[in-house]
Amino acid sequence: MSRNRLLVLIAILTICVSDVHAFGRSEKAATVSAENQGGMTFRTSFPEDARQGVQAGVRAVQVRGTIRIIGTSTFPDLVISGTEVGSQDSQTTYWYIIGDERESLHNMQYQTLLLEGEENVIELRFANGSFAGLRRELRNIKIIE
Numbered sequence: 001m002s003r004n005r006l007l008v009l010i011a012i013l014t015i016c017v018s019d020v021h022a023f024g025r026s027e028k029a030a031t032v033s034a035e036n037q038g039g040m041t042f043r044t045s046f047p048e049d050a051r052q053g054v055q056a057g058v059r060a061v062q063v064r065g066t067i068r069i070i071g072t073s074t075f076p077d078l079v080i081s082g083t084e085v086g087s088q089d090s091q092t093t094y095w096y097i098i099g100d101e102r103e104s105l106h107n108m109q110y111q112t113l114l115l116e117g118e119e120n121v122i123e124l125r126f127a128n129g130s131f132a133g134l135r136r137e138l139r140n141i142k143i144i145e
Contacts, residue, residue: 061119062086063095063138067108070094078102080115080138095119095138105141117141 065082078097083090097105098120105113117138124132 058118058120060116061138062114062116062144064112064114065092065095066110066112067097067105069106069109078106080105080113082112085114093136095136097141098137099139099141101141105143113143114145115141116144 062085063080063082064085065080067078067080069076070079071077079094080097081092081094083093115138118140120137120139122135122137124135126132
C-alpha cells in the first residue's frame with residue numbers, strides 16, 4: 001500500500017470510530033445560550049424561561065402598541081408590536097392580528113393604538129419536538145384608543 005492510501009484509510013477509520021460524523025445528535029449537542037463569532041452573537045438554543053408563566057389558551061387582553069406588517073410580500077402578517085396593559089413585563093411582544101378586523105387595522109399602520117381582544121397563545125415546536133417559541137394571536141378586536 002502506498003503511503004497516501006494508508007493515510008486516507010487511517011483518516012476514514014478515525015472519522016468512523018469517533019462521533020465527528022454525527023452532526024446534530026442531541027447527546028453531543030452543547031446547550032449554549034449564545035455564541036460569539038466575529039463580534040456577532042448567535043442564539044444556539046431557545047431560552048426555556050420564555051414560556052414560564054404563559055399558559056396556552058384564550059384570554060382577554062388589552063394591548064398598547066404599533067400596527068405593522070411583517071413577513072414577505074407573498075405571505076404578509078399584520079401584527080401589533082407592544083406591551084400588554086397592566087403587565088409587569090416591559091419587553092416588546094408581537095401579537096398576530098387574526099380575523100375580520102385585519103382590513104380596518106391595515107389602514108392604521110404605524111399608528112400607536114390601544115386594542116382589546118382575545119389572545120390565543122400557541123406553543124411552537126421544531127420537527128424534533130424541541131420548544132421553538134410562542135405565537136400570540138389576537139382575535140375579536142375592539143379599538144379602545
